[in-house]
Every structure is written in structure tokens, then in C-alpha cells.
Amino acid sequence: MNRSERRGRPTEDTRRAIAARRASYQEDLARGVSRFFEPRRESCPWCGSGRLRQRLRTTDLLQHKPGDFVLDECRDCRHVFQNPRLNGEGLEFYYRDFYDGLGEQHLGSLFAGRDRTYRGRAEALLPFTRHPKRWLDVGTGHGHFCEAAARLLPGTSFDGLDSSAGVELARQAGRVEHGFRGGFVEFAREPAEPYDVVSMFHYLEHSTDPRAELASAHRLIRPGGHLVIEVPDPGSRCARLLGRWWLPWLQPQHLHLIRVENLRDHLTALGFTVLAEQHCEPHEPLDLLAAVWLFLDGLAPREDAPWLPARPTVVRRALRTAVLLAGVPALLLATLLDHLAKPLAPHLRLTNAYRLVARRT
Structure with a gap:
């Protein structure tokens, strides 16, 4: 790391990369950002109720890309969701240079220093199974969880799946045995040997259809196998006290914020038995x-x-x-x-x- 990087200043390479991307971004923005959104929903995507209210209106507080984003809340089941939601073109635009590209080195360094958090996530499973053979981490990013968990579970083979280029870096670095790039729902449709464990750590809130993701997990886990999920809690009092400044809203990336009782009930309906619910342990x-x-x-x-x-x-x-x-x-x-x-x-x-x-x- 050179002196400019240590002081948080952009390096010459970063300045060149920014300059090289500027024309493309300006061309995108000249066409307006309204084209990045689907039509507004009039019903809750979780329970179907038409009783909606606006929970939050904000902007992109991290990258500061142009655009306004609204989170609605269902008055009946209290599911919180982005409305109108980004379409495929919008997701590509707002994710671009966040986890990879310009943001790759910064995010990789940030995720690399969280061994204690990753170890705690793996330990959550130990009371229920101590020797899983095959574990798939969905939304693995750069694979740092798999690397830390492998030290705790040396007999477990870890695979990773992600839509970003980070999973390819994870495979090259040896943090995962197999790295799959793409969507989880599509991946689960292909014939594959079932996994003993599937994990989704701060992944489900990014998905366009959480129910389809959970059904895919059920399909991919062997009978008696386990699913571990960690997501932001929209029921937190901090979410109300801090308003748009509450980091886990993470607009425009977080499309669905699911209440714990809703997720618990849906997993039961799918054919899972919820063994543990933790709030203190995943709190940052x-x-x-x-x-x-x-x-x-x-x-x-x-x-x-x-x-x-x-x-x-x-x-x-x-x-x-x-x-x-x-x-x-x-x-x-x-x-x-x-x-x-x-x-x-x-x-x-x-x-x-x-x-x-x-x-x-």
C-alpha cells in the first residue's frame, strides 16, 4: 500500500479509472434515472395487502449516485420494501463500482478484517451439527466468511456463489473450493448434489424475490440439512430513531427488509423447523x-x-x-x-x- 492509499487519497491508478469511466456514466445519466425503476406496486409483495404507507424517502447516502428512493411498509404484515423497485438496468447501474470495479479494493479490505464476526456466524450452527461436509455460502462476496469458517470446521468443503466478480477472486485466492457467479434461483434449478448447509448472510435483503430464494434453498439442502440466514432487522428501534441515517436501510441496494416473525413463519410453511433465533449475536x-x-x-x-x-x-x-x-x-x-x-x-x-x-x- 502506498502513501496516498494510507492517507485515504485516491491513487493515480484510481484517478485514471475514474476518468475512464466518466463518459460512460455521464451518458447513462443524460438519459435520466427514471428509466431505472419498475412501476410502483399497489400491494405488499409479501402478503398481498393493499394497505401500504410510506416508511422512508432517501437518496444514495454511500455512493451518492443520483436518484430518490422510497421504502413502503405494509400496514398488515409490516414488510418493508423498495417501491418503486429498481429494474435490472437500475440494479446494474447502482451496483456498478460498489462491490467490484472502483469499490473492489476498499470493500475487500473492509470484509477481510471481520474474522470474529465470521466465526460467530459459523458457531451459530454448531449446537445443531458439528460435521457438515458441504456448505454453500450464497452472496459470498470475496469469500472471507468461508475462509474464516473453514478454520473452525476443517472437514467442511465451502463453495461460494455471488453475482459479482468477487466470487471469482475468492476462488483464485483459495477461500472457496468452487466459486459460482450468477443468481441463486437459476443455480438451484440445475441438477446438483445437495448441500448440508446453505447460508445467506446479509443477502436476502438484496434479492428481488426473497420467497423464490428461500424455495431454492429448500430445494438445494438435503433433508436434515440446515439453512442459516442473517438480515437487517427493520423492527429495530434504531431504524425509527435514526430515520434515513440508519445504515441498514442501505438504499438503493436493499429491496426487501423482512420482519423476523414473517421470515420465521414462511420458513415453517416451506418445510423448515426454526431451531434458533438470535438478535444479540449478529448485532454490530x-x-x-x-x-x-x-x-x-x-x-x-x-x-x-x-x-x-x-x-x-x-x-x-x-x-x-x-x-x-x-x-x-x-x-x-x-x-x-x-x-x-x-x-x-x-x-x-x-x-x-x-x-x-x-x-x-
Whole structure:
């Protein structure tokens, strides 16, 4: 890593990559972003009820690509979903350069440093089976979970599936035995040897049809095998207290945010037995820190990105640095409060994620 990377400044390679992409992004944006959306739904995609209300309106708070996004909530089952939803062209546009391309190195480094989290996810299964032979991690990204879990379960073979190029890097790095690129529903239609375990860690909220994904998991897991799911919890009180600054809303990527009771009931209807429900273990104590960062990042002038018409001037870059430096005390205070609140989070319903372990009966 060179000196510019250590200081968080774009390297010369990054500047060239941004410049090379700018014309393509500007051509996309010149045609407008309204074409990236499907027609608005008038009914809940989970239960079919027509009793909807707007839960949230926001923008892209991470990449700051243009566009406005709405999350609706069903008044009957309380399912939260993006409405209108991005279409295929829109998903490609807003995912572009997030997990791969320009964002590949940053996201890869971020995911690589979470061994404790990955180990906890694998340990959630140990009370129910200690020697799974074949494990498929859906939405594996760069495969860092598989690498960490393999150290805990040395006799288990880990495969990974993802729609991004990260899964190919995971296979090349030896983090997964087999890396499959594409959609899970399509993958599960092909004849294959059943898996002992299928995991979906912060994957289901990205899918256009969670019910189809769960049915595919049931098809791919052997009888007696296990499904492990971890998703953001839209029932968290932090979701209401922090509003659009609650990181797990993650617009425009998160299309469905499923209540735990809805997911539990649907798994039972599919033919699973839910063995464990965890809220404390998957909770990440960063809600306040992330909210403060998103606010400061939105307040400061933008970093250079190819969806901007031109590279920011020296003055604007200096102003951005000044705003972020001024916010350091708030970031430190938010970090402290997050960690002080962690022991109380389950009791106050402040946990930001939940995890279910289910057995195919």
C-alpha cells in the first residue's frame, strides 16, 4: 500500500479509472434515472395487502449516485420494501463500482478484517451439527466468511456463489473450493448434489424475490440439512430513531427488509423447523457511528467519482477535508455510545440484525 492509499487519497491508478469511466456514466445519466425503476406496486409483495404507507424517502447516502428512493411498509404484515423497485438496468447501474470495479479494493479490505464476526456466524450452527461436509455460502462476496469458517470446521468443503466478480477472486485466492457467479434461483434449478448447509448472510435483503430464494434453498439442502440466514432487522428501534441515517436501510441496494416473525413463519410453511433465533449475536455496535458518518459525508462536498460531471476542485476537496476533520469529535462520541449501549441493545430492541438457524425437515 502506498502513501496516498494510507492517507485515504485516491491513487493515480484510481484517478485514471475514474476518468475512464466518466463518459460512460455521464451518458447513462443524460438519459435520466427514471428509466431505472419498475412501476410502483399497489400491494405488499409479501402478503398481498393493499394497505401500504410510506416508511422512508432517501437518496444514495454511500455512493451518492443520483436518484430518490422510497421504502413502503405494509400496514398488515409490516414488510418493508423498495417501491418503486429498481429494474435490472437500475440494479446494474447502482451496483456498478460498489462491490467490484472502483469499490473492489476498499470493500475487500473492509470484509477481510471481520474474522470474529465470521466465526460467530459459523458457531451459530454448531449446537445443531458439528460435521457438515458441504456448505454453500450464497452472496459470498470475496469469500472471507468461508475462509474464516473453514478454520473452525476443517472437514467442511465451502463453495461460494455471488453475482459479482468477487466470487471469482475468492476462488483464485483459495477461500472457496468452487466459486459460482450468477443468481441463486437459476443455480438451484440445475441438477446438483445437495448441500448440508446453505447460508445467506446479509443477502436476502438484496434479492428481488426473497420467497423464490428461500424455495431454492429448500430445494438445494438435503433433508436434515440446515439453512442459516442473517438480515437487517427493520423492527429495530434504531431504524425509527435514526430515520434515513440508519445504515441498514442501505438504499438503493436493499429491496426487501423482512420482519423476523414473517421470515420465521414462511420458513415453517416451506418445510423448515426454526431451531434458533438470535438478535444479540449478529448485532454490530455501529448505528450511531454510521449515522454520524453518513450525515457528515452528505454535508461535505463530494469525493471524485465518475458519476460527477467533473473532478472536484482543490477548494472543494479542502472544504471536504475540513468538514470531516471538524466531525471527528462527534464520530468518537458516537463510537463510545454505540459500545456503551451494546449490552442494553437486546433489552431495548436496538439490535440492528437477526439470525435464524433452520433445519429442513
